[in-house]
Amino acid sequence: MDEPESAKISMTRSSEAVPSPAGQPPKTNGAQSKDMRGRPRRRADAIFRMLVQGSGVVLLVIMAAIAVFLILQAIPALKADTTNFLTTLNWAPDSTPSSFGIAALAFGSLLTSLLALVMSVPVAVGVALAISHYAPRWLAGPLAYVVDLLAAVPSVVFGLWGLIYLVPSIIGPSKFLSTYFGFIPLFETNGTYGKSVFAASVVLAVMIIPIIAAISREIFVQTPRDHIEAAWAIGATKWEMVRTAILPYGRSGVVSATVLGFGRAIGETIAVALVLSANYEISLHILQPGGNTIAANIANRYGEAGGIGRGALIASGLVLFVITLIVNFGARAIVRRGEREGA
Amino acid sequence: MAQAVEVKAGNSRLIRAQLSRRFLAAIAAGAIAVTFALFIATPLHGLVGFVLVAAVLYVVAQTVISNVVEGRRAAMNRLVTSVVVVCACAAVLPLVAVLGFTVIKGSAVLDLSFLTHTMRGVAEQDPYGGIYHAIIGTLEQVGLATLLAVPFGLLVAIYLVEYSTGRLGRIVSFFVDVMTGLPSIVAGLFIFALWILALGQSFSGFAGSLALAILMLPTVVRSAEEMLKIVPDSLREGSYALGIPKWVTVVRIVLPTALAGIVTGVMLAIARVTGETAPLLLTVFGNPALNFNPFSGAQASLPLFVFGEAGLPNETAINRAWAAALVLILIVLVLNIMARVIARFAGVRS
């Protein structure tokens, strides 16, 4: 008889912090005698269990269905394609003979996302450090809040901003780069500037900074005090403390955040569709107009697509799906390895 | 011995040459002056460029001088601190720019008439028209998606926290993660392939809701899962000890305890999908006229409206896009702020 008593005490104590369940124990206590007779209670429990477990299974079914239906709807178009889907550059699925391929799109997706990572990861890690260890406390909270808000801005708004403001104002720096660093193939141009891969990458970078920063910050603040104090105690400067204690501890977290950011960048559709002027070439000249991505191509070509065209877009979406799957598996594997190393 | 040290305290080991604040301010002033000179002498121009050049000059000068006066370690420390400050500014700047532009451009067009009219029969260069139809569409689509995703997501979260033990639980949890990384355009393609191509349904608000629900689901599951996990076990044990069956415990004791946190998570999920454009493009399609019925026929939505008007080569249309973007941002930010207020009010971490 001791046990329920103490249990009740612990319940009321814990529920002080929360509004609702106070005063419930006596009520359910009364209902319990009915349920104690056996079957009805157990049946209700079993039904509830089946309900929640069934929901889990349905979630798996949805994931499977995504793969299955994309494949089913892509097959007819892939059959109609007279050229090699993996190596063809152009996208003319509805013309006769039908010819389309993923090569230029996949290249463009990887190029814009990688450039976005190059620009965003250092900044994101810097922001994460600013919030976790550099900013004074009165500033760290608001700064974290602002970065979170940045993550909440819809991608179409970023696209609009990129199209109207960023594209014109990036022409100057682009000219500067191509004039003085044009000998680097990346910065070579045909003399025109504007809706370029570079502009799209900047927009993507801005969009994924908050994601990478949030995950990195979370792992940085978890660095054990022990490690930090050990660094201080041997006479480290602040940067040396960060380098010996925080960065080694947060490394795997930053890597997986980077991979997740990459996944987000490569799947981003609308912002890129607005900022890129689509073409179907493989080119490293990131400062001149052109470039394309799988996702942006779907948004741009969807409205005009006929039967084969729609199937072709679904096929390209399937490729995107597979890429993001690989990226996510990679991120998880990194996190798991990080946990195992206990770093 | 104490006396000996007293004497040499002047060049004590504890003291190191340090740059004073005044000296650092002088470096900053120098950097700005040199930038001025550069901007007069060379074709460089623009405020952003000025700030950038001045900042770079300052950091370089500070590092070099510190290296000479304070030594390598202190110089490195100062350099990294400066870089961190620059990074923080670089992250905040785009938000200020995006919000600033949207508010300035959007508020010029936004008025009551803009909120209460549709685009039916309005050509791109016409200075009237509005987003009434788009607001209705977005509310219906997001509302339906929430109705679909929240109960479903809650059940999955309850399964993962309260019931899952073995392999199935791990697999479900794994695929929730995979779903988190699903690009929104792929969710749209899936509903398009299933609902419209395979099942032969038409474009509709509901088709969009299905796609949005898929995107909401993992967010809802993960946030609900976290909240259920922090419900103390003593609460569950206390309930079991009174002979209360498990499902009643979960529904009447665990869920209410975690409620505020779950609501926060749901609101953040709603905020996220409210701004989604890509999946709606493939499922809702867009419509210049008002369509109240989300179950039949193409509908409009705010993000689609912004996308459509932004793509038109006309100043008037683009101004409409800014105004709609402003409304969209306001909705999303209000949802976000409300979620945080609830989280703070109820004392849960978001």
Added chain:
Amino acid sequence: MAKSIQMKNVDIYYGKFHAVQDVNLSVPPRAVTAFIGPSGCGKSTVLRTMNRMHEVIPGARVEGRVELDGEDIYRPAVDPVEVRRAVGMVFQRPNPFPTMSIRDNVVAGLKLQGVRNKSHLEEVTERSLRGANLWNEVKDRLGRPGGSLSGGQQQRLCIARAIAVQPEILLMDEPCSALDPISTLAIEELMGELKKDYTIVIVTHNMQQAARVSDQTGFFNLKAAGQPGRLIELDNTEKIFSNPTEKATEDYISGRFG
């Protein structure tokens, strides 16, 4: 090399919270000084002001003078990084850097100072590990991670890391509280050897330990919960444990409270 410490009218605050009030004490060189007292009485806080480690906690500040052989370590011109180099510290839980090898842990401080000379680093590694009575146990596996050692070995590794930069003073914050009795004994023996070269200040919960290892002992207490901690008395260890001046010390030593 070893220096003395003087604290004059030291008050320590965390934000508005007055943690420690009016501490005056003198720590002689080449001796072990132990701080004892009930939990929360500020003895660790006082220890941390001796190498400005408490500054790591936002809002912490110190009033009064803390002197190293007469030199105030809180003067504006003083660099806390240099203070910590001169005053080494060993913590409650052994905290070797997990991603570094045993060797790299020992010379971490030197490497930060820019020492790159391999043979010099080797020399310091051996001397410090010998100084910490760990050399014979690890000399064949210096490349293994520091986390692969047992708890007691890790703590001695941390001591080796602290003495590798040749500090003048060694602060130990309950260095044995996470260790088993055998490892504790090893550390206590080590302290006896280290005090030939270093000034040692140790905080301990264990009165027997204070009695075993220290030359002088300080007793800290607080009047009531929420009140700042104070140094009740500081005297030769023998006197503290046999014939303390203050009644509160006697009550604590005889186990009547705390």
